[in-house]
Amino acid sequence: MTTPLDELVARSNRIGDDPSLVVYGGGNTSAKGTITDHLGRQQRVMWVKGSGADMRGSVDADYPGLRLEELEALRSFDAMSDEEMTDLVARALLDPGSRRPSIETLLHAFLPFTHIDHVHADAICALTNHAEGRRVTAEALGDRFAYVDWIRPGFELSRIVGDLADYDGVVLAHHGLVTWGSTTDECWEATRRTVDAAAAYVSAHRVAAGPPPVHADLSDDEVEQLLLRLRGRLGRRILRVDERLRPVADDPRVEGIVAGGVSSADHMLRIKPRSLVVRSADEAPAAVDAYGADYEAYVARHADLMPEGFRAHDALPRVMLIPGLGAITVGVSNSDARVLADIALHTHAVAADVAAAFGTAEPLSEKDTFEFDYWPMELYKLTLKPPPPPFAGFVAVVTGAASGIGRGIALELGRLGASLVLADLDGDGVEASASDVAQVGPAPEVVIGDQSDEDVVRATVRSAVRAYGGLDGIVVNAGIGVTGTLEELTLEQWERAQRVNLTSGFLLTREAMGVMRRQEMGGSLVYVASKNAFGPGAGFGAYSVSKAGMVQLMRIAALEGGPIGVRANAVNPDAVFDNSRLWDDGLREERAAAHGIRPDELEDFYAARNILKRRVTTADVAASVAFLLSDASSRTTGAVIPVDGGVAGAFPR
Numbered sequence: 024m025t026t027p028l029d030e031l032v033a034r035s036n037r038i039g040d041d042p043s044l045v046v047y048g049g050g051n052t053s054a055k056g057t058i059t060d061h062l063g064r065q066q067r068v069m070w071v072k073g074s075g076a077d078m079r080g081s082v083d084a085d086y087p088g089l090r091l092e093e094l095e096a097l098r099s100f101d102a103m104s105d106e107e108m109t110d111l112v113a114r115a116l117l118d119p120g121s122r123r124p125s126i127e128t129l130l131h132a133f134l135p136f137t138h139i140d141h142v143h144a145d146a147i148c149a150l151t152n153h154a155e156g157r158r159v160t161a162e163a164l165g166d167r168f169a170y171v172d173w174i175r176p177g178f179e180l181s182r183i184v185g186d187l188a189d190y191d192g193v194v195l196a197h198h199g200l201v202t203w204g205s206t207t208d209e210c211w212e213a214t215r216r217t218v219d220a221a222a223a224y225v226s227a228h229r230v231a232a233g234p235p236p237v238h239a240d241l242s243d244d245e246v247e248q249l250l251l252r253l254r255g256r257l258g259r260r261i262l263r264v265d266e267r268l269r270p271v272a273d274d275p276r277v278e279g280i281v282a283g284g285v286s287s288a289d290h291m292l293r294i295k296p297r298s299l300v301v302r303s304a305d306e307a308p309a310a311v312d313a314y315g316a317d318y319e320a321y322v323a324r325h326a327d328l329m330p331e332g333f334r335a336h337d338a339l340p341r342v343m344l345i346p347g348l349g350a351i352t353v354g355v356s357n358s359d360a361r362v363l364a365d366i367a368l369h370t371h372a373v374a375a376d377v378a379a380a381f382g383t384a385e386p387l388s389e390k391d392t393f394e395f396d397y398w399p400m401e402l403y404k405l406t407l408k409p410p411p412p413p414f415a416g417f418v419a420v421v422t423g424a425a426s427g428i429g430r431g432i433a434l435e436l437g438r439l440g441a442s443l444v445l446a447d448l449d450g451d452g453v454e455a456s457a458s459d460v461a462q463v464g465p466a467p468e469v470v471i472g473d474q475s476d477e478d479v480v481r482a483t484v485r486s487a488v489r490a491y492g493g494l495d496g497i498v499v500n501a502g503i504g505v506t507g508t509l510e511e512l513t514l515e516q517w518e519r520a521q522r523v524n525l526t527s528g529f530l531l532t533r534e535a536m537g538v539m540r541r542q543e544m545g546g547s548l549v550y551v552a553s554k555n556a557f558g559p560g561a562g563f564g565a566y567s568v569s570k571a572g573m574v575q576l577m578r579i580a581a582l583e584g585g586p587i588g589v590r591a592n593a594v595n596p597d598a599v600f601d602n603s604r605l606w607d608d609g610l611r612e613e614r615a616a617a618h619g620i621r622p623d624e625l626e627d628f629y630a631a632r633n634i635l636k637r638r639v640t641t642a643d644v645a646a647s648v649a650f651l652l653s654d655a656s657s658r659t660t661g662a663v664i665p666v667d668g669g670v671a672g673a674f675p676r
């Protein structure tokens with residue numbers, strides 16, 4: 024049998040699938056019914072969406088059940104603070120372990136309808152967010168809809184809406200719509216019909232647009248320069264370009280659209296009360312600074328309203344509109360930044376619609392904005408998200424990421440929240456690494472190609488800038504093992520070892536250093552050399568020389584990078600076998616023969632010769648690389664960390 028809760032979840036999912044109705048946790052829905060409780064009593068119950076829960080893909084647990092009688096009784100109070108209300112509503116929970124019910128729970132409880140939808144529909148906000156909102160809404164929806172000027176959700180709004188049950192629905196200015204029905208279908212149809220009517224009205228009143236505004240495309244170099252200049256100001260965050268906002272960014276009214284603020288108040292939780300227009304790379308730093316100064320001044324003007332125990336949010340923009348490009352949004356990962364773009368797309372489309380149909384969009388008053396921006400009930404939603412991992416917003420390139428140490432490093436950095444570009448010649452291998460990293464952290468970008476080719480290296484670094492806005496670190500790891508005594512080695516073998524193991528490192532250093540210089544945030548270069556750099560082996564000369572060269576390359580990079588805050592360090596691993604390709608193609612047999620043992624004894628042989636008598640794994644190397652990339656090693660440059668269990672024969676290292 025279908026229960027009211029089943030119907031509520033199904034309807035909410037349907038609403039959640041339409042971003043023009045709600046985005047990312049916006050809006051809420053409810054259903055009322057009767058249950059037999061744990062003591063066998065019949066109880067009238069209301070299920071309502073949990074605070075911060077996203078209707079899209081929501082499940083039963085996202086809709087806590089409450090004893091309706093107790094909620095209805097609260098209507099007799101004259102007033103109630105948000106904290107009291109939260110506390111009193113929580114006392115009505117059927118299961119005290121449920122997630123916190125929506126701040127709009129009482130609004131649902133005070134209306135006598137079985138099914139209620141509350142959406143933050145774009146079309147409704149387009150009707151309300153300007154000087155003529157009330158008149159236009161009456162014209163669009165008729166006199167069966169009540170209109171409530173902006174008031175922050177809470178007890179008072181719940182009582183006001185509760186008194187409007189004689190209408191067919193309620194329009195909340197700068198906020199959204201409340202509709203209802205005696206069945207779930209009636210409720211859904213009321214929501215759909217009302218929002219469609221609002222959208223049709225807005226369309227019909229749109230003044231015929233002239234030719235679409237055209238702004239010349241920014242060139243690739245301009246985009247790259249813009250991203251680096253912005254990131255230099257915004258710090259270790261992910262900057263994501265979104266071309267869906269190009270029409271808004273190119274609109275000659277873009278400044279007015281931005282001045283319209285957010286379309287529905289809850290958008291400011293993610294994208295701040297305002298976006299920023301940035302017109303060029305040269306202007307970018309000053310524009311970010313001016314935005315910050317404005318934000319700080321706004322906070323200072325309302326300092327007396329700051330709730331106790333809360334501090335000012337950072338003063339950085341979250342959404343920047345770039346004529347000729349679209350939007351650049353700022354998050355801790357690409358997917359996080361994508362959420363912001365999704366919200367901005369709706370917020371700015373509403374203001375653009377208002378501008379096209381009714382004149383300039385009007386934001387909430389500054390005081391109302393501040394009271395929402397610093398509303399503990401809204402900020403609570405942020406506490407539901409896990410804290411960002413240590414490498415959140417950190418961008419790194421890892422070469423040789425298809426297998427072995429490179430793959431292990433990629434997995435560790437991904438687990439720590441880094442945004443990565445994984446590069447390798449082995450396409451299938453690097454794609455497999457990328458999909459494994461995506462299981463534990465942000466989905467990486469992939470570059471397939473030979474890292475000793477200048478163009479491939481340039482494309483690798485460029486892809487970090489385009490995908491993430493900049494670069495904080497590189498892990499120079501691509502390498503091959505080449506065996507043979509100096510007498511035996513062919514010139515081709517010798518040169519191949521130097522090219523793949525050393526020249527590739529030079530090229531990546533050169534490109535990364537250039538980007539880091541332009542970005543002005545410093546950086547960390549980590550070179551995966553080898554125990555062989557200081558403790559070479561006979562018959563392994565081409566490899567050992569290339570790794571010794573890599574250590575020297577690292578030291579030069581440290582010297583040259585120091586003045587711009589770029590650190591360079593190396594790790595010298597020894598005998599790492601797990602999942603490594605280095606030992607394929609005969610190297611294992613060859614090295615075993617050189618030590619006079621069987622190939623399957625090689626791992627234990629290497630472990631036995633180190634001081635700790637332990638095998639060295641990719642995870643051990645990855646942990647040291649992460650340390651060198653991180654600020655934990657901020658005063659360390661030009662250093663080599665051995666990751667070899669201690670090889671006495673290689674002292675001094």
Ligand code: ZN
Pocket residue numbers: 050051127141143176198199
């Ligand atoms: Zn709402």
